[in-house]
Amino acid sequence: MSRVLVTTVGSRGDVQPYLALAKGLQGAGHDVTLATCERFGPFAAEHGVPFVALSDEILQLLDTDAGRDAIEESTGLFGMLKTNVKLAKAAGPINERLMHDVWAAAQAVQPEVMVYHPKALAAPHVAEKLGATPVLGVVVPATVATRDFPIVGLPAWRLGAWYNRLTYRLTALGYANYDTMVNRFRTETLGLPKRKGAALAATTHDGRPVPVVHGISEQLLPRPADWPEWASLTGYWFLDAPGEWTPSPELVEFLEAGDSPVYVGFGSMAGRNPERLTRAVVEALETAGLRGVIATGWGGMDAGGLPDTVLRIDEAPHDWIFPRVAAVVHHGGAGTTAAGLRAGRPTVVCPFIVDQFFWGCLVAEAGVGSTPVPQKQLTGERLAAALREVTTDAGIRERADAMGRRIRAEDGVAAAVAQIEGILADA
Structure with a gap:
């Protein structure tokens, strides 16, 4: 049995599959805790999964008129850039506080493995500090480069493999905007040295790739032939209603x-x-x-x-x-x-x-x-x-x-x- 901390941030769609995974790990005999936004505490309790609260501030921001407007505009390359600029001033401090929340949760749990959503920027660095094994869990194929399709969110122009792979490199450059914040967290909070590409953290501190587990079915998205062996497609992480749900x-x-x-x-x-x-x-x-x-x-x-x-x-x-x-x-x-x-x-x-x-x-x-x-x-x-x-x-x-x-x-x-x-x- 291992101590596992599953960490995710976002709306219900960002939480439900990770709760399903946490429940599955729990059923396999592991000591599992879910760390996510505070409003989902009752949701975790309903499924019997121990819970540690992270800040709700990012959801509160998206619930504002400015947040809703920004979301609606975030279609296409220029829409995404516009959204990032519009929300950056408010989202930056929120993300920094979330990193400290993740650190506090991990200190309480002392996990041997951390399974985390890409939005949980602190997770791979906290895993490094604690000597835990990091595992990136995703339900959208946006982290492992492939020639088959461009990264999700950028235009699906049919320009071939060179363009598709380029989009992943461009996104990595976008992540670099967060490197300063993440490295400040590494040095000032965790006592770790700065590292290149800190925000993306695609590798561990000793250069090994972080394994990526995709909760996606090959029935809809066949596994790209050029994915490395450390990237897997497992099928969807479904979470059915506990017990017998009663309709009105x-x-x-x-x-x-x-x-x-x-x-x-x-x-x-x-x-x-x-x-x-x-x-x-x-x-x-x-x-x-x-x-x-x-x-x-x-x-x-x-x-x-x-x-x-x-x-x-x-x-x-x-x-x-x-x-x-x-x-x-x-x-x-x-x-x-x-x-x-x-x-x-x-x-x-x-x-x-x-x-x-x-x-x-x-x-x-x-x-x-x-x-x-x-x-x-x-x-x-x-x-x-x-x-x-x-x-x-x-x-x-x-x-x-x-x-x-x-x-x-x-x-x-x-x-x-x-x-x-x-x-x-x-x-």
Whole structure:
């Protein structure tokens, strides 16, 4: 049995798969603690995983009008640069305080291995200080260079392998902006020497590559042939609702009252105008002649005054609701995309930012959903056309069903646990 600290920072999509992994490690007999933003303490407790709180400040920043505006603008290369500039002044001190939070959590746990999200900048340096084994856990393929596709977030120009690999080097240069802050943390807090490329920390202090475990299924993203042996794809890290989730009588009655509805939910992605988004969704459902369940999520939609053919819910576990609907419409977050595919349901991705465009394109290329409908271009007419396609095209439905069966046959958490145990054995 090993002491493991799993560290992640961000919204629910950045937390849920890491909680699933923590739970899997715990089930394998390890002493596991999850360190993440304070608001997710009850979520960890619900699943019986010990929890250490990190600051919520980064989420509070993204919840502000300025934060929402910045997120909505962070599409494409120049949009991402604009967002980074806009939030840098406020985010810099927050990230620095988060590094100290991670150090405090690690001092309390004294882990032998640290599994961490890329946003947890302190983690590999804290692991070095404590003599722990670092493992980078990711659910978006944005850390290991490949000739197959450009780094997520930069333009997917079809310029060949040279361009794709170049995008990873460009991103590494962007990370260098944080080197001063990270090295200050290394020297002043940890008592470690400065190091080149401190923010990215792709290698350990003695030059060995940090192992990267990807919680992604090869059913959607085949493993690039040029990845090194220390990069693995395990399958998705699913976290199902504990016990038997009980839906409201209203939801059960609605599902049983007619044809299977379409699920629509954008999580915490609200943008500047959630009312416009909701109007477009309702118009699309009515135009396509479909019933719908709208999940308002964490501020993502404003669903008042709906017709009888559309039901508003706050949320429902994806593993419960997705198998009961005809298709899923969402923002294209990694976890939501995975859940829809596992359920075998045709997908319409309406991406807002960064990796959501990547997943939307993969879904379309795999033939299990429509061409993405970016939220900035989302109209009732465009979404209605996508809904008609995914609910009437027999090929899309058959391919989605087949992919769902293959994904359900995988156990990404168990595979990731085995990978981590193997890394520990080698260390």
